[in-house]
Every structure is written in C-alpha cells, then in structure tokens.
Amino acid sequence: MELARQLRAKREERGLSQDEVSKAIFVSRQTISNWENDKTYPDVQSLLLLSQLFEVSIDALVRGDVVAMQRAIAEDSRKMRLLSIGMLVFSGLAFLFLLGFSIAWPEPSGFARMSKGNLAGAATFIVLYAIGFAMAIGVDRLKKKHDVVTYREIDRFLKGEVAPEPDTEGLARKHPALGVLVKLFAGASIGLLLAGLLLALEG
Known part of the structure; x- marks a missing residue:
C-alpha cells in the first residue's frame, strides 16, 4: 500500500x-x-x-490505495456475508435444539438432575454452536487479512457518506477496556438467559 x-x-x-x-x-x-x-x-x-x-x-x-481497497472490499465482503449468515443460522439452531430436546424429552437422566432432553440438547448445542463460532472466527480472520471493515469505512468517507469528527482527546483510544466490558456483559447476559430457560423447563 x-x-x-x-x-x-x-x-x-x-x-x-x-x-x-x-x-x-x-x-x-x-x-x-x-x-x-x-x-x-x-x-x-x-x-x-x-x-x-x-x-x-x-x-x-x-x-x-483506493483501487486496492475497493478490490479487497469486493472480494471479501461476499465471503464475510455468507459466513455471518451461517454463524447466525447455526447459533439459532443451537438454541432451538437445546430448547426443543429439553421440552420433548423430559425423562430424568439420573445425571445432575438433568433430563435426557437436557443432555441431548446440550450435546447438540455444543456441536452447532461450535460450527457457528468457527464461522465467526472465519469472519474475523477475513477482516484482519485485508482490513476490509477499515477499507469500507474509508471508501464511504471518501465518497462523502460519513463524516466523523476526530477524537482530539483520544478518549476511545485511552479506554479500550470499555469494548471488552461490553462484550463480557453481552456474553454474561446470554449465559444467564440460558440458565433461566433451563431452570424454568426443569421447574
């Protein structure tokens, strides 16, 4: 470049x-x-x-660098879109199978007060969620490979579609931990939701 x-x-x-x-x-x-x-x-x-x-x-x-950026956007955006859709589909199926098995197969398994449906759902959930997670990693690797998200943002800026103001105080750069905290909060929320659903089903 x-x-x-x-x-x-x-x-x-x-x-x-x-x-x-x-x-x-x-x-x-x-x-x-x-x-x-x-x-x-x-x-x-x-x-x-x-x-x-x-x-x-x-x-x-x-x-x-504009031509090279536009080429990278064109080549990788489609792959990222397909992987993102696949990630959402497999993650959604993981939750559906977890709930479906838990509801349809309430017979006790004798393991940690879990039903056979809970065990079957958990096993299916792990497999499907792992596939979705692998697709998410694929998207992340594509982003880093050609900085596609950055290129797209620059391309839009040059076309006048976005006009961000400079962070003259560097606040976002001085506090990168805020992004990590948001992600941790989102993950914890999903975990609590799952635990609540399972407890409701067992009750």
Missing part, C-alpha cells in the same frame, strides 16, 4: 519519531510501526488525526 511509504516519508520530513507520532494521535508506537510496514491500515479516525498532524488531506494520503 502507498500509505505506508507516505507515512514514513512525512514523519521523517518533520523529524518526528514513531513514538512522537503515536502520542500525538493516541495510539501505540507499535501501531505506527505496523502502518509504516504495511502490516495494518489506519482507520478513518486515525487518518483524520494523521492528516491534521502532517497538514495534508486524507484523500492525498490514501489516493494510491
């Missing part, structure tokens, strides 16, 4: 170190290194801050 060469050149023109650039736009020095070595691609928020730091337009920074 052309951006990697440009970032290094513009940083060196201004006599800045990778560490100084990283502090100016609220990312790690390793992130700057990854960008300059074409390992990852900055998102729109980062490009906004970089354009301000280097006093150049985003369009000028990414102009040489």
Whole structure:
C-alpha cells in the first residue's frame, strides 16, 4: 500500500519519531510501526488525526490505495456475508435444539438432575454452536487479512457518506477496556438467559 511509504516519508520530513507520532494521535508506537510496514491500515479516525498532524488531506494520503481497497472490499465482503449468515443460522439452531430436546424429552437422566432432553440438547448445542463460532472466527480472520471493515469505512468517507469528527482527546483510544466490558456483559447476559430457560423447563 502507498500509505505506508507516505507515512514514513512525512514523519521523517518533520523529524518526528514513531513514538512522537503515536502520542500525538493516541495510539501505540507499535501501531505506527505496523502502518509504516504495511502490516495494518489506519482507520478513518486515525487518518483524520494523521492528516491534521502532517497538514495534508486524507484523500492525498490514501489516493494510491483506493483501487486496492475497493478490490479487497469486493472480494471479501461476499465471503464475510455468507459466513455471518451461517454463524447466525447455526447459533439459532443451537438454541432451538437445546430448547426443543429439553421440552420433548423430559425423562430424568439420573445425571445432575438433568433430563435426557437436557443432555441431548446440550450435546447438540455444543456441536452447532461450535460450527457457528468457527464461522465467526472465519469472519474475523477475513477482516484482519485485508482490513476490509477499515477499507469500507474509508471508501464511504471518501465518497462523502460519513463524516466523523476526530477524537482530539483520544478518549476511545485511552479506554479500550470499555469494548471488552461490553462484550463480557453481552456474553454474561446470554449465559444467564440460558440458565433461566433451563431452570424454568426443569421447574
């Protein structure tokens, strides 16, 4: 990608170190290194801050990469969409089979106060959910392979479809744990819902 060469050149023109650039736009020095070595691609928020730091337009920074980004979007978006649909289908089937077996087969199994339906449903749930989880991993790998989500966001920005404001305080970058907490809360909520459904069925 052309951006990697440009970032290094513009940083060196201004006599800045990778560490100084990283502090100016609220990312790690390793992130700057990854960008300059074409390992990852900055998102729109980062490009906004970089354009301000280097006093150049985003369009000028990414102009040489637009065709490659659009090609990556076209090639990977369809695969990601199919995998995402498959993930939702298998995850939904996992819950349906868990509930279905639990309702249809209430005969006690003699194992931890669980019915035979509970055991059969749990076994089916694990298999189907594992398939859905594998598809989710596939989507994540595709995202990272070509930074497709980032490319799509940049493409929309260049077309004037989105106009985010730069995070000049770097709040989102300084508190990445917030995203982790949201995911943990969502996972815990699903677990509690499942446990409640099973207890209701056994009752």
